[in-house]
Amino acid sequence: MAIEIERKFLVRGDSWRAQAYRAQPMRQGYLVEPGGRASVRVRVVGEHAHLNIKAAIVGSARAEYEYEIPLADAEPMLASLCIGRVDKVRHYLEHDGRTWEIDVFEGDNAGLVVAEIELEDEEASFTRPAWVGDEVTDDARYYNHALAQTPYTRWP
Amino acid sequence: MAIEIERKFLVRGDSWRAQAYRAQPMRQGYLVEPGGRASVRVRVVGEHAHLNIKAAIVGSARAEYEYEIPLADAEPMLASLCIGRVDKVRHYLEHDGRTWEIDVFEGDNAGLVVAEIELEDEEASFTRPAWVGDEVTDDARYYNHALAQTPYTRWP
Numbered sequence: 001m002a003i004e005i006e007r008k009f010l011v012r013g014d015s016w017r018a019q020a021y022r023a024q025p026m027r028q029g030y031l032v033e034p035g036g037r038a039s040v041r042v043r044v045v046g047e048h049a050h051l052n053i054k055a056a057i058v059g060s061a062r063a064e065y066e067y068e069i070p071l072a073d074a075e076p077m078l079a080s081l082c083i084g085r086v087d088k089v090r091h092y093l094e095h096d097g098r099t100w101e102i103d104v105f106e107g108d109n110a111g112l113v114v115a116e117i118e119l120e121d122e123e124a125s126f127t128r129p130a131w132v133g134d135e136v137t138d139d140a141r142y143y144n145h146a147l148a149q150t151p152y153t154r155w156p
Numbered sequence: 157m158a159i160e161i162e163r164k165f166l167v168r169g170d171s172w173r174a175q176a177y178r179a180q181p182m183r184q185g186y187l188v189e190p191g192g193r194a195s196v197r198v199r200v201v202g203e204h205a206h207l208n209i210k211a212a213i214v215g216s217a218r219a220e221y222e223y224e225i226p227l228a229d230a231e232p233m234l235a236s237l238c239i240g241r242v243d244k245v246r247h248y249l250e251h252d253g254r255t256w257e258i259d260v261f262e263g264d265n266a267g268l269v270v271a272e273i274e275l276e277d278e279e280a281s282f283t284r285p286a287w288v289g290d291e292v293t294d295d296a297r298y299y300n301h302a303l304a305q306t307p308y309t310r311w312p
Contacts, residue, residue, distance in 0.1 A: 031187075031188060031192075031193075031194045031196050031209065032187060032188045032189075032192070032196065033188075033189070033192060036187075036188070036189060036239060037187075037236075037237050037238075037239055038187045038233075038237040040187050040188065040196050051207070051209075051223070053187065053207075053233065053237070055236070055237060063232065063236075063237075065225070065229050065233070067207070067223055067225060069221070069223060073221050076219065077194075077209065077221070080193075080211070080219075081193050081194040081209065081211060081219075082193075083192060083193055
């Protein structure tokens with residue numbers, strides 16, 4: 001078990017792209033409706049698949065469990081057991097000694113770009129790059145689990 | 157992935173107990189409400205814990221995935237992430253070359269005793285022991301997932 005502390009921000013413009021050093025397409029789905037006690041996610045990145053279980057608490061610190069599973073299991077789970085789907089490309093960049101992950105969403109969530117930073121504790125300080133916009137850590141609509149059910153392009 | 161074919165029956169009386177050769181206490185909980193596409197179960201048996209994902213199709217044949225996970229992960233999942241809980245003792249016995257599993261439920265499901273047999277295909281024949289009662293394979297109330305939410309002692 002890990003306690004994950006991450007903060008999430010909207011992204012302004014495209015200036016971050018020049019600094020990104022890696023891009024990783026991700027396909028993921030959820031075995032649980034949003035709104036319960038936990039999210040159960042199946043994620044495929046390249047040839048690797050993982051099952052991830054997270055406490056569904058809005059905010060930045062929550063219990064998280066992750067297990068690698070066979071790709072041959074993950075594909076039929078994504079195809080027929082998952083109730084919602086999120087496809088995105090995750091970009092990585094370094095800023096002032098910290099790693100940022102920038103998710104550029106696709107499909108029904110196209111247009112949404114979000115940046116996340118993982119921190120050692122809830123009070124940790126970090127430098128905000130110029131392209132970082134409003135913080136949305138506590139806004140449940142931006143949970144990937146919520147985006148699988150109510151995608152960005154269909155927000156009221 | 158495995159396709160699991162099992163049939164489930166109510167149990168009459170206690171005569172089966174003389175034949176049982178093993179008893180295994182099981183504690184399990186579910187990360188998903190019943191009624192969705194899949195069930196996600198955490199089960200602890202002795203020092204071992206597994207995560208099990210099953211397509212939620214009523215009937216005897218359904219896709220199933222199972223992964224061993226650390227006991228240290230399973231305990232907090234059972235304690236705080238699971239939305240329903242089922243405790244039971246599983247007994248094993250052999251009858252005419254086939255293994256029967258007899259689940260004696262505890263807690264809110266006390267009084268319920270169910271026997272299951274796993275078969276190689278849906279048409280496979282088997283001998284019904286005298287203590288086997290009505291078949292409940294297709295009755296979703298007897299799913300452990302359903303029993304976690306609506307236990308036997310609270311049935312209308």
